[in-house]
Amino acid sequence: MRSKLLSIVAGLGLAFACLQSAQAQAQPVKFALCYDLSKSYGFVTPQIAQAANDYAKILNQKGGIEGHPIEILVQDHGNEPQRGIECYEKMKREGAIAFDFLSTPVSRAVLPRAMADGNVMVQSFVGRGDAVDGDVFKWIFPIGPTYWGQMANNIHYIKTKSNNNLKGVKISFIYPDYPFGQEPIGVLKTLAAKEGFDLQLVPNPMPGNDQAAAWSQIRRNNPDWVISWNLAGMHVVASREMKRNGIPMDKYLSVNWLNEVDLANIGLENAKGLKRGTNVTGGQSHPLMQQIIKDLYEKNKGSGDRKHLNDVYYNTGLAIYASVFEGARLAIKQNGWPITPDKMKRGLESLKNFDAEGLLAPVTVTTKDHGGGGKTRIDMWDGAKWVPQTDWFSAYDDVIQDIVKKESGEFAKNKQ
Template sequence: MRSKLLSIVAGLGLALAGLQSAQAQAQPIKFALCYDLSKSYGFVTPQIAQAVNDYAKILNQKGGIEGHPIEILVQDQGNEPQRGIECYEKMKREGAITFDFLSTPVSRAVLPRAMADSNVMVQSFVGRGDAIDGDVFKWIFPVGPTYWGQMANDIHYIKTKANGNLKGVKIAFLYPDYPFGQEPIGVLKTLAAKEGFDLQLIPNPMPGNDQSAAWTQIRRINPDWVVSWNLASMHVVAAREMKRNGIPIDKYIAVNWLNEVDIANIGAESAKGLKRGTNVIGGQSHPLIQQIIKDLYEKGKGSGDRKHLSDIYYNTGLAMYASVFEGARLAIKQNGWPITPDKMKRGMESLKNFDAEGLIAPVTVTAKDHGGGGKTRIDMWDGTKWVPQTDWFSAYDDVIQEIVKKESSEFAKNKQ
């Protein structure tokens, strides 16, 4: 009788262990997207959120990440720092393993809390440039090019077009006069002093609908190049003003936030020669996008409007979360379930030469470098498509690192 009872207990124990194992396998990994879906960044956030949800669906069809389904938590923060903080606190309660705000002012506001809580914060394409310093910003991951690195690469490209000598070259920097636009100014001033080019800063008040005064000033300066940190329809306004002032559009190098909608609004032929910096490939030829079309959109299961799949912003969303999802996979594979913020951090710091099968510039993230290398390339619109003008590259790494260390040490000092 005793033997039979022990056998039953053992059987129950095995059954319970199996049930617990199955339950563990079913536990989701939650990623929080606290985005501005209604105000300043509404031109880009819906496409990025759509891409992230589509990517999650594709991975979930394959069993998720190491057997765990992905759950994407999305909430609007209206580009308001306080609402961003409230969203962070809510998503924290809901068990998110990473937090993403896709807004420089909101990211800056939430960063101290994420650091204090030891939570992983995704900061691709936004936020503090010095956050690539993993020694100081241990929980912040600006994977990809910061605005500092992107600007440095733009200047290097201009240098190659000037036969390696920037002395006397005139560069105008047109930017919306708020934190996002102001972010690269320090790097620009440092490079101007180093290389001897003539830098002209041209601030433009938000929302950027009236740039006439700025472009009148640019016409008088007659720069060799205009580097623009415009956003969305601001590019359309700029193109119109360039034409009105007789400034060739092939002098214009845009920040990465310029998409196919902007090109259509400028006019495909009128935009010919326009350039932008990017670390993401455009178009729909990538295998992941082809799979998304086949498995989701052709079956009516997509997360949004199919037209967005022709948009570089959609590809940007895939690129951002290719790194995040791979980091989560490495976290579980290397350190087991349950996934924790510390495991997620170490997973992100294990990314090595990761390019998502050619979707993005290769990134290698370490405990010291949370940016991954800062590579971009320059693409040019040829009237029908974007054509790469360079390979993936990063430039002035020593200059960027010097500025990063200076700024991050100030943050660390003020935090104490």
């Protein structure tokens, strides 16, 4: 009788253990996308959220991340810092393991809270450049190139086109006069002093619909190059003003936020010669894109409009979340379930030469470097397609590192 009772107890214990295991397997990994879906960044956020959801569906069809389904939580913050903070607090209560705001002003506002709480904040392609310093910004992950790194790479490209000598070269920088546009100015000034180029800063008030005065200034300067930190329709306005002022399009070097919609609105032929700093591979030839088309959109299971698959911003979303999902996979594989902020942090810090099969430049994230290398490339529009002008590269790494340490040191000092 006693033996039979022990057998029943053991069986119940095994059943309970199996139930616990099944419950653990069913628990989702949650990612919070607090995005501006209604105001300044509505030209890009729907595509990135759509890509994140599509990639989550593809992985969930294969069992999720190490057996755990992915859940994408999306909410609008309207590019308002206070609403971004409110979204963060809500998503924190809902159990998100990583938080993404895709806005420089909102990211800057939320950053101190995420740091104080010990929560992972994703800051790919936006936000403050010194956040790559993992010693200071322990919970912030600007994986990929920051605006600082992208600007440094742009200057290096111009240098290669100027017989490797920038002395006397005239560069005009046109930018929307708010945090996003202002972010790379310090790097520009530092490099101007180092290399001897002539820098003209041309701020333009938001929303950037009237750039007549700005381009008149640029025309009078007669620059060799114009670096633009414009967004969306601002590029179209800029192209019209360039034509009116007799400035050729091949002098225009854009920030990465210029997509196929902008090209169509400028005019595919009119945009010929335009150049862009590029963070990710565009087009639909990538294996992940092909799988998404086959498994989701050809079966009417996609997360949004199929036309967005032609947009480099969709690929940008895939690139961001390829890195984030891989970090979560490493977190669970290396340290087990349940996933915690600390495990997620260590997972992201384990990314090594990760490029999502060529979707982005290889990134290696460490405890000290949360950016992963800062590589971009320069592409040129030839009237029909983007043509890479360089391989993936990073430049002025020592200059960027010096600025990062100076700025992150100020942040650390002011916190105390």
